[in-house]
Amino acid sequence: MSLPPVGLAHYLAVAVLLFAMGLFAVVTRRHAIGVLLGIELMLNAASINLVAFNRFGPLVTVKPGAGVDMADGQIFALMVIALAACEAAVGLAIILRLYQTLATVEPDDADRMRW
């Protein structure tokens, strides 16, 4: 019996589970900050995918032995982190404002624009 070495499949499995957890948190959490935490989980799952495909993906193995450094996936992941910082700052500001104006932090209660 032989085990496969740690490869693309392992990292993608972790990313799928992490994304599903984030989705679950976004749908079920009662508090707006809990929803924000779920979004952070999903962004992290996406970053894991980007870096894993950068390391193991067909893009870089297309020319074996060519010795080309490819780090576009890691650059993408860095962009994701920077955008996550923006998203967290603006999201927290919106939550604080929501509390000031409606005195609630539950997304289900902020339904003034519901049709």
Place this chain on the structure above:
Amino acid sequence: MNLVQYYGLTAEQWLEYVGFLGTAGVALVSGLGVLFARRVLHAAVWLLFCLLGVAGLFALMGAHVLFGVQILVYAGAIAVMIIFAVLLLERATGRGILSGNRHLFAGVVSAGAFVVVMAPTLGVALWAAGWPSQTAPTTGQTNVALIGRLFLTRHLLAFELMSVVLLVAMIGAIVLARAERRSDAEEAPEAQGGGAAHVPTEEARPS
């Protein structure tokens, strides 16, 4: 190279396995903490550990810059900012913020549907690709030098645009989060009048 192999893996690959299982376990278990912690503050702290686990995964994949940035920016800045915001909200409301889970059925259906759709898709795609575990050939450049060079050559425009986006987001967050302008204007005349009335007495007291 003739290395001793256990179950078809060299000692180095076993070490990689152990590291992978450890960091992935930390990330997933803390992810469950984010989902189900009663207090929002505890969920935010669980998120901190989850981010550190993901940083470990980055390090295992040889993305050293991302490992550092994940710890510095994500765990050190974003997660701590969220924790600060939770503490501020707790001060504003005067009690610990609890957060249950509602719409459990919808959550289970959506997350379960995601896994059910993604797992066979990925399985088939990876099977077709032959379960890739080979790493890409490199020219021997360190990861730090590579990322720095790429940011200042091929991805320069995205790099500069990102700084503009960050600036706009910070200004937007400040504008959104600060207290209302109208209440400032209402309080200002009273504060001036009160100040003018109090200044003589305050100056008279020490002399």
